Amino acid sequence: MVYLLSIKRFGYNQQKSSLTYPLETVTTDLVIIGGGGAGLRAAIAAAESDRSLPITLLSKVYPMRSHTVAAEGGAAAVTQEHDSLDYHFDDTVAGGDWLCEQGVVEYFVNHAHRELVQMEHWGCPWSRRENGRVNVRSFGGMKIDRTWFAADKTGFHMLHTLFQTSIRYPSIHRLDEHFCCDLVVEDDRVQGAVTIEIASGQFVFIQARAAIIATGGAGRVFRQNTNGGIVTGDGMALAYRHGVPLRDMEFMQFHPTCMPSTGLLFTEACRGEGGFLLNKDGYRYLQDYGLGPAEPSPRNKAMELGPRDRLSQAFWHEYQKGNTIEGLHGAYVQLDLRHIGKKKLLERLPQIYEMAVDYQNVDPAESPIPVLPAVHYTMGGIEAGRKTASRLPGLYSVGECSSIGIHGANRLGSNSLTELCVFGKVAGEEAAAFAKSAPLGAAGTLRKLAKEIQQRTESIVSNNGGTERTADLRSEMLKSMEEGCGIYRTGDGMQVTCDKLAELRDRYKRVKVEDTGSAWNTERLLVLELGYQLEVAEAVVHSAIKRKESRGSHQRLDGFEERDDENFLKHSLAFYNGDDAPRIDYSDVSITKSKPDVRAYGAAGEKAEQKNERSDNG
Amino acid sequence: MAEVEKTIEIAVLRYRPEKDTKPVSQTFEVPFTDDMSVLQGVQYIKDYLDGSLSFRWSCRMAICGSCGMMLNGEPKLACSTFLREYYPGTLQIEALKHFPIEKDLVIDASDFIDKLGSITPYIVPAEPRSVEQGEYLQTPAQKAQYDQFSACINCMLCYAACPQYGLSTNFTGPGILALLHRYNADSRDGARETRMEIVNSEEGVWGCTLVGYCSEVCPKEVDPAKAVNLNKVNSTMDYFLRFFASGKGAGK
Numbered sequence: 001m002v003y004l005l006s007i008k009r010f011g012y013n014q015q016k017s018s019l020t021y022p023l024e025t026v027t028t029d030l031v032i033i034g035g036g037g038a039g040l041r042a043a044i045a046a047a048e049s050d051r052s053l054p055i056t057l058l059s060k061v062y063p064m065r066s067h068t069v070a071a072e073g074g075a076a077a078v079t080q081e082h083d084s085l086d087y088h089f090d091d092t093v094a095g096g097d098w099l100c101e102q103g104v105v106e107y108f109v110n111h112a113h114r115e116l117v118q119m120e121h122w123g124c125p126w127s128r129r130e131n132g133r134v135n136v137r138s139f140g141g142m143k144i145d146r147t148w149f150a151a152d153k154t155g156f157h158m159l160h161t162l163f164q165t166s167i168r169y170p171s172i173h174r175l176d177e178h179f180c181c182d183l184v185v186e187d188d189r190v191q192g193a194v195t196i197e198i199a200s201g202q203f204v205f206i207q208a209r210a211a212i213i214a215t216g217g218a219g220r221v222f223r224q225n226t227n228g229g230i231v232t233g234d235g236m237a238l239a240y241r242h243g244v245p246l247r248d249m250e251f252m253q254f255h256p257t258c259m260p261s262t263g264l265l266f267t268e269a270c271r272g273e274g275g276f277l278l279n280k281d282g283y284r285y286l287q288d289y290g291l292g293p294a295e296p297s298p299r300n301k302a303m304e305l306g307p308r309d310r311l312s313q314a315f316w317h318e319y320q321k322g323n324t325i326e327g328l329h330g331a332y333v334q335l336d337l338r339h340i341g342k343k344k345l346l347e348r349l350p351q352i353y354e355m356a357v358d359y360q361n362v363d364p365a366e367s368p369i370p371v372l373p374a375v376h377y378t379m380g381g382i383e384a385g386r387k388t389a390s391r392l393p394g395l396y397s398v399g400e401c402s403s404i405g406i407h408g409a410n411r412l413g414s415n416s417l418t419e420l421c422v423f424g425k426v427a428g429e430e431a432a433a434f435a436k437s438a439p440l441g442a443a444g445t446l447r448k449l450a451k452e453i454q455q456r457t458e459s460i461v462s463n464n465g466g467t468e469r470t471a472d473l474r475s476e477m478l479k480s481m482e483e484g485c486g487i488y489r490t491g492d493g494m495q496v497t498c499d500k501l502a503e504l505r506d507r508y509k510r511v512k513v514e515d516t517g518s519a520w521n522t523e524r525l526l527v528l529e530l531g532y533q534l535e536v537a538e539a540v541v542h543s544a545i546k547r548k549e550s551r552g553s554h555q556r557l558d559g560f561e562e563r564d565d566e567n568f569l570k571h572s573l574a575f576y577n578g579d580d581a582p583r584i585d586y587s588d589v590s591i592t593k594s595k596p597d598v599r600a601y602g603a604a605g606e607k608a609e610q611k612n613e614r615s616d617n618g
Numbered sequence: 619m620a621e622v623e624k625t626i627e628i629a630v631l632r633y634r635p636e637k638d639t640k641p642v643s644q645t646f647e648v649p650f651t652d653d654m655s656v657l658q659g660v661q662y663i664k665d666y667l668d669g670s671l672s673f674r675w676s677c678r679m680a681i682c683g684s685c686g687m688m689l690n691g692e693p694k695l696a697c698s699t700f701l702r703e704y705y706p707g708t709l710q711i712e713a714l715k716h717f718p719i720e721k722d723l724v725i726d727a728s729d730f731i732d733k734l735g736s737i738t739p740y741i742v743p744a745e746p747r748s749v750e751q752g753e754y755l756q757t758p759a760q761k762a763q764y765d766q767f768s769a770c771i772n773c774m775l776c777y778a779a780c781p782q783y784g785l786s787t788n789f790t791g792p793g794i795l796a797l798l799h800r801y802n803a804d805s806r807d808g809a810r811e812t813r814m815e816i817v818n819s820e821e822g823v824w825g826c827t828l829v830g831y832c833s834e835v836c837p838k839e840v841d842p843a844k845a846v847n848l849n850k851v852n853s854t855m856d857y858f859l860r861f862f863a864s865g866k867g868a869g870k
Binding site: 062065120122125130131156157165176265469470520522 | 634635636637651653664665666668669670672673674675676677678679680681682683684698720721722724726727731734735739740741743747749750752753754755756757758760761764765768769771772801804806807
C-alpha cells in the first residue's frame with residue numbers, strides 16, 4: 001500500500017519555523033529518485049511489468065523541468081537499409097576509445113530502434129519524411145545518418161511525452177519538488193530514501209524494497225557548462241556515500257559549440273545540418289587536426305562531424321596558436337550556419353536561431369555565432385551492470401548518473417537520449433522484480449535510521465554560526481575544476497585542484513545558512529547540493545590524476561600524451577573515503593568483438609575502415 | 619576587456635509565510651553587464667545580498683519553464699529577459715499573477731499540474747499497432763496540425779496573462795486547452811470525444827473572452843488563443859453533430 005501524504009502547502013499557521021518537524025512516512029515498493037527521461041521511462045516500465053506494484057517517483061523539480069528537457073539534437077538508432085547494428089556498435093566503441101562495455105553496447109544498439117518506435121507510439125513528435133516515416137539526421141562520430149530528431153528540441157519532446165504518458169499509470173505516485181537527502185541502507189540492501197518536501201521543509205521517509213537513481217549528471221561542478229542548475233550530481237553522491245563506486249569519472253565531455261559566458265548549448269545538429277567551424281581567419285581549422293579533407297558539406301565522421309572530444313581539443317590548439325577571437329568572455333571560434341539559409345534554419349534549428357538572436361544578438365542567417373567548448377556530459381557515474389544493478393542490492397541506476405558502460409571515454413552525441421529509453425526500461429523491470437522478491441524491512445529500525453539522516457541533514461543546514469558563504473565555496477570549486485581538470489590536464493594542475501577541493505570540503509563544515517524558515521528554503525538545498533558537488537568533483541579529479549595516459553576526453557600534456565592500453569585499458573573506480581580523498585581502484589573492460597585500435601576520423605578513418613572491411617572479407 | 623559594470627535597482631515582492639502577514643517589497647542594488655538576464659540578477663541577490671530569496675529556475679535557456687515571473691507587470695521568463703531592458707529604471711519583480719504565492723517568487727502550481735493531468739494528455743491510439751510493426755505514419759502536413767501546440771513548456775505565463783483565469787480558476791485556461799488540442803489534432807490519437815467534453819463544458823473554451831493576451835506573452839509561440847478559437851469552432855460543430863445524431867434535428 002502507498003500512503004500518500006496530504007500535505008498542507010500553505011498557510012502561516014501550518015508552518016513551523018524551528019527544525020523539529022516530525023518525520024512523515026510513505027510506504028512503497030519501488031522508489032525512483034529523479035523524474036527526468038530515465039526516471040520516467042523506468043517508472044512506466046515498472047508500472048507495465050506489474051500494474052499493482054506501488055511506485056513512488058521523486059523529483060526535486062516538476063518532472064518536465066528535468067534537464068532531459070535541454071537535449072537538442074536527437075536519439076540514435078539504426079534505421080536505414082544501408083546502416084547496420086555493427087556500424088552503430090563500432091562507432092560507439094571507437095568513439096568511446098575502447099573503454100565501453102562491449103556486451104552492454106551490443107544490447108544497446110539491438111534495442112535502440114524498438115525503444116524509439118515505442119516513444120513514437122506514445123506521441124513523441126519526431127520529425128518526418130514526406131512519406132510519413134520518421135526522418136534521421138547526421139551526428140558527430142556516426143558513420144550513417146541514424147539520429148531521430150524532433151526539430152532541435154528532441155529532449156524537450158521526449159521528456160514531455162514521457163511525463164504525460166506516465167499520467168496514464170495510476171500506480172505511479174509522484175512526489176514532485178521533493179529533495180533527496182539520503183538513501184536508507186539496512187541489512188546490506190537499500191530500503192528507502194529520506195527527502196525534504198521543498199514547499200514545507202517537511203522531512204519524509206519513503207520506505208521501499210528497491211530504489212532506482214536517475215538523477216542526471218554532474219556538469220555543474222565546472223564553471224562553463226551547458227547544464228541546468230539542478231545538475232549537481234545528487235544521486236551519484238548518494239550512491240557513492242554508501243560504498244558504491246563512481247566509475248570513469250575523469251571522463252567529462254566538453255561540447256565544442258556553446259555560448260560564451262553562459263555555456264548554453266548549440267546542438268551538434270547545427271553541424272549535422274551542414275554548419276562549419278571557423279577560426280578568426282574564417283578558416284575551417286578542423287582540417288589541420290586529422291579530420292579533413294574540408295569538403296563543401298561536412299561528411300559523416302569527418303571535419304565538423306568528428307567526435308566531440310577531438311573537436312574540443314582542436315579548439316584548445318587553435319587558442320594556443322592565437323587563431324581564436326578574443327571576446328568579453330574569453331576566446332571563441334565561429335559556428336557558421338549562413339549557407340544553410342534562413343528557411344531551413346527555422347525548420348530544423350528553430351531553438352538555436354532563437355537563442356542566437358535573443359542571447360547574443362546574432363542572426364545566424366546573417367552572421368556566424370561565437371562559440372567555445374563547455375562541459376556538457378558526465379560519461380562516468382554510478383557503477384552499474386548491463387541490467388542497471390549496482391553492487392549494493394536493491395539499488396539500480398540509469399541515465400547520465402549511471403555508468404552502464406556505453407559511453408566509454410567519450411560519448412557520441414545522440415546515444416544518451418536512446419540510452420535513457422533502452423536502459424530506463426531495463427531498470428524499471430529489474431528493480432520491480434527485485435522489489436517483488438524482497439521482504440519489507442522492519443519499519444521501526446528503518447524509521448530510526450531515517451530519523452538519524454534527518455538530524456544529520458538538519459545539522460548541516462542549520463549552521464547559524466557558520467562563516468563560509470555557499471556562493472564563494474561554489475565559485476572556488478568551479479574555477480579550480482576548470483583550471484585543473486579541463487580539456488587538457490597535467491599532474492601538477494590536477495594536484496592543485498585536489499588540494500583545493502580538500503580545503504573546500506573542510507571549509508564546507510563551516511558553511512553559513514541565513515534563511516531560518518522552513519517553507520521553500522532553497523538556501524538549504526543549495527548547501528546540500530554543494531556537498532554533493534564537492535564529493536563528486538573529488539571523484540572526478542582523483543580519478544583523472546591517477547590515469548596516466550590520454551584517452552577520449554581525458555588528455556594529458558605531462559608525458560602521458562598517448563593511450564596506454566597495457567596499463568589503462570580499464571575502468572577507474574572511485575570509492576568514498578569519508579573526509580579523506582577517494583580511494584581509486586580499477587576494473588576490467590569487457591572486450592567482446594572489437595579489439596582496441598587507432599581511432600581515426602576524416603580521410604584517415606575511411607582508409608582504416610576500408611582496410612578493416614577488406615580484412616573482414618578476406 | 620571587461621565591460622563597464624552598471625548598477626540596476628531591483629524591487630522584489632517578498633513573501634515569507636513564516637514571517638510576513640502580507641507581501642512586502644524589498645529593493646536591491648544589483649551590478650550587471652549588458653548580457654546578464656533577469657535570472658542572473660536574482661541569482662546575484664541570492665548569492666551575495668540575501669540568501670533567503672526563493673525562486674524556481676533551472677535550464678537558463680527558456681525550455682524548462684521554471685522561471686516565469688512578473689517583470690514590471692508583464693509575465694516573462696527571467697532567463698530570457700535581460701536586465702539592460704529595464705535600465706536605468708527600477709525593475710519590479712513579483713510572483714506570477716493569479717496563482718497563490720508559496721514564498722517570494724514561488725507560486726503554487728498545483729492547479730495547473732492537476733489540470734494537465736485531467737485532460738487525457740497522452741495518445742490513446744486510434745488504431746492499435748505493436749512496436750514490432752514500426753512507427754505510425756504521419757506526414758509533415760499531418761504533423762503540422764499539432765506541431766505548434768506541442769511546443770508548450772508549461773511555464774504558465776499565459777495563466778498569469780489570462781483575465782478569465784484571474785476571475786475564476788475553474789477555467790481550464792489557455793496552456794492546458796492548447797495541450798488538449800495538441801492531442802486532439804494528432805492523427806495517431808483516438809480520444810477526441812473524451813476531451814471534447816472538457817472543451818464543451820463551462821470551464822472549457824467558452825470560458826474564454828477572446829482577449830488574446832495569452833498568445834502575446836507565450837515565449838514559445840504556441841498561440842493558445844488559436845487553439846481555443848479552433849476549439850470554439852469544433853465545439854459548435856460538435857454540438858450540432860450531437861444534435862442531429864440524437865435525432866432532434868430529424869423532420870425539420
